[in-house]
Structure formats: structure tokens, C-alpha cells
Amino acid sequence: MPSENQAVLSDRFGRVVDYLRLSVTDRCDFRCVYCMAEDMTFLPRQQLLTLEEMAFLGRAFVSLGVKRIRLTGGEPLVRKNVMSLIGNLGSLSGLDELTLTTNGSQLRSTAPALAAAGVRRINISLDSLQPERFAAITRTGKLAQVLDGIEAAQQAGIERVKLNSVIVRGQNDDEVVALVDFAMARGLDISFIEEMPLGDVGCRDRRGGLVTSEEIRQQIAADHPLLASTESSAGPSRYYRVAGSASRIGFISPHSHNFCESCNRVRVTCEGRLLLCLGNEHSVDLRAVMRRYPGDLEALREAIVAAMELKPERHYFYHDDKPQVLRFMNATGG
Numbered sequence: 001m002p003s004e005n006q007a008v009l010s011d012r013f014g015r016v017v018d019y020l021r022l023s024v025t026d027r028c029d030f031r032c033v034y035c036m037a038e039d040m041t042f043l044p045r046q047q048l049l050t051l052e053e054m055a056f057l058g059r060a061f062v063s064l065g066v067k068r069i070r071l072t073g074g075e076p077l078v079r080k081n082v083m084s085l086i087g088n089l090g091s092l093s094g095l096d097e098l099t100l101t102t103n104g105s106q107l108r109s110t111a112p113a114l115a116a117a118g119v120r121r122i123n124i125s126l127d128s129l130q131p132e133r134f135a136a137i138t139r140t141g142k143l144a145q146v147l148d149g150i151e152a153a154q155q156a157g158i159e160r161v162k163l164n165s166v167i168v169r170g171q172n173d174d175e176v177v178a179l180v181d182f183a184m185a186r187g188l189d190i191s192f193i194e195e196m197p198l199g200d201v202g203c204r205d206r207r208g209g210l211v212t213s214e215e216i217r218q219q220i221a222a223d224h225p226l227l228a229s230t231e232s233s234a235g236p237s238r239y240y241r242v243a244g245s246a247s248r249i250g251f252i253s254p255h256s257h258n259f260c261e262s263c264n265r266v267r268v269t270c271e272g273r274l275l276l277c278l279g280n281e282h283s284v285d286l287r288a289v290m291r292r293y294p295g296d297l298e299a300l301r302e303a304i305v306a307a308m309e310l311k312p313e314r315h316y317f318y319h320d321d322k323p324q325v326l327r328f329m330n331a332t333g334g
């Protein structure tokens with residue numbers, strides 16, 4: 001086994017994995033229609049990794065060359081004492097960046113502590129600027145609280161705040177330009193994500209609702225001439241800029257633009273399941289390793305290195321015309 005801080009995580013296809021998305025909880029204060037069913041059963045607490053196990057896991061990944069960790073969920077900021085984990089991960093030497101994806105509801109109270117722990121970039125999900133529509137999409141969310149959270153993040157000095165919007169036909173596809181204008185007026189970046197068929201959310205055939213990145217790009221370009229940009233945020237977003245604006249406009253297109261070839265990431269669920277691909281079920285139970293060999297960093301590192309063999313070449317969301325991944329997005333960690 002290589003010594004700590006040596007980059008060794010690579011898969012059978014020569015891709016180097018240096019990015020970890022860690023889901024800290026499956027729970028959430030919202031119930032977004034594309035992410036969860038209305039009536040969700042969450043995991044019993046003893047099945048979740050403890051915050052100490054998550055910190056240990058972070059240490060193992062960083063020792064294997066992971067440079068970026070993004071915390072996600074569920075809603076990461078509803079996990080009790082999550083700030084202690086953020087502090088622990090933030091102080092790992094060898095980690096270049098600790099980021100977070102949040103629905104923004106808790107940011108008024110947490111943004112200063114996040115900034116103090118070294119979080120420089122966060123993603124905040126925002127699908128509508130209309131209060132009633134926002135309430136309908138999130139089922140339980142309040143737009144004013146999220147807008148206040150966005151402001152709080154900027155006031156706390158978090159340098160790059162990016163909005164994430166999932167655009168669904170007939171739901172919010174008439175708000176694309178309004179969302180871009182909102183982002184540009186505040187110096188925020190914004191990425192548009194194509195909806196993925198993760199989990200049975202019950203209500204509809206998702207393919208009918210798919211609005212492709214290209215369609216969204218054309219809607220924006222009709223109002224704001226877009227300049228393609230070569231910038232990257234270490235993720236699958238393809239970026240554009242509007243002349244005279246600091247905001248970047250990104251497109252995450254799991255359906256229309258396959259980015260698997262350059263995939264540099266893996267995910268760990270809040271139960272400690274290492275997922276090698278968002279669109280496949282290949283996984284390894286790292287919780288079992290940590291509970292069988294408590295405190296044994298080498299055992300954990302070996303399990304992670306061995307798991308890279310399972311990383312599939314690309315994602316397949318549909319099999320025989322049926323969605324094949326049955327995990328909900330909140331369990332996977334977006």
C-alpha cells in the first residue's frame with residue numbers, strides 16, 4: 001500500500017479519481033418532487049455512519065489522492081453537529097477543497113461557521129423564484145428563507161456561490177431566463193441540471209419532462225449572447241459566460257452529453273456504501289470494513305483501492321426501457 005498523500009486511485013479505464021461526494025444524511029427538510037416521494041421512510045440512525053466514521057473515511061480518501069470533497073445529502077446542514085465534521089475535514093492536509101451542496105434553508109445560521117471552517121464554494125439549489133411554485137416543487141420549502149440563505153452565504157464571504165436548477169417541462173421551464181438574470185444580478189454562478197430518473201417518485205414518466213441542456217442554452221442565448229468557456233469546476237458542468245458578467249452559466253447533461261469518459265469522482269452514501277457510478281448499482285460496503293476493523297486506516301484504504309476495479313465505464317439510466325437505478329437521489333447524494 002502506498003504511503004499517505006500519494007495519488008493512487010485510478011480505475012480500469014485509466015481515469016484518476018480525486019473527487020469524493022459524501023452524503024452526510026438521507027434526511028431533508030424539503031421533499032422536492034423530482035428527488036423524493038411525498039411519504040419517505042428514512043434510515044434508522046444506527047445505519048448511518050457516525051460523524052467520526054465520516055471524518056475517518058475522508059482521511060482515507062485524502063491519503064489516496066482525493067483533492068476535493070463535496071458534502072451533500074439529503075440536506076447536509078440538517079445533520080446534527082455536522083459542523084464538527086466540516087471542521088475535521090477542512091483541516092485535512094492534502095485536501096484542496098471542501099464544498100457543500102445545500103438547499104439553502106439553514107444558511108442564515110450556518111454560513112459564518114462554514115466560511116470559518118474554510119468552505120470557499122457552495123452550491124445552492126433553486127428551481128423557481130415564484131413563492132407558490134417554489135412551495136409546490138419543494139413541497140415544504142419557503143422561497144424567502146432560501147433567498148435569505150443565499151444572501152447570508154455571500155455576506156459570510158463564501159467566494160463562489162453557485163445555484164443549481166433542475167428544469168422540468170411544464171413545471172419551471174418558463175423561468176430559465178429569470179433564474180439567469182437573478183444569478184447575474186448577484187454575481188452568482190448557475191448550473192442547469194437535466195433531471196435523472198433516480199428513485200420511483202411516483203407521479204410521472206420523467207422522460208416526458210426532460211428539458212435538454214441544449215434547449216435551455218438556446219432559451220438563454222435568445223436573451224443573452226453566450227460565450228463558450230473552457231473553465232471547469234472539477235465537475236461535469238460545461239460552462240458559458242455572458243459578455244460583461246462575472247457569472248458562469250453551466251450545463252450538467254447526464255442525458256444529452258455523456259461525460260463518463262472524464263469521470264473523476266465516486267460517492268459514499270450516508271450508510272457508508274461506496275458508489276462507483278451515479279447511474280449504476282456497483283457498490284462496496286465501507287461501513288462494514290470500518291466496523292470490522294475499527295481505526296484501521298490500511299484496511300479501509302485497501303478496500304477503497306480494490307473497489308476502483310468495479311467502476312463501470314459509463315452510466316445507463318434505462319434498461320429494457322425502464323429506469324434501472326432504484327436509489328432515490330437523497331440516498332445517493334447529488
Ligand code: SAM
Pocket residue numbers: 028034035072073074075076101102103123124125164165166193194195196197198329330333334
Ligand atoms: N439537499 C441538497 C440540495 O438540494 O442541494 C443536497 C442534496 S440534492 C440530492 C443535490 C442536487 O441534486 C440538487 O441540486 C438537486 O436539485 C439535484 N437533484 C435531486 N434529484 C434529482 C434528479 N432526479 N435529477 C437531477 N438532479 C436531481
Ligand code: SF4
Pocket residue numbers: 028029030031032035036073074075103125329330
Ligand atoms: Fe432535499 Fe435536496 Fe432532495 Fe430537495 S433535492 S428533497 S432539498 S435532498
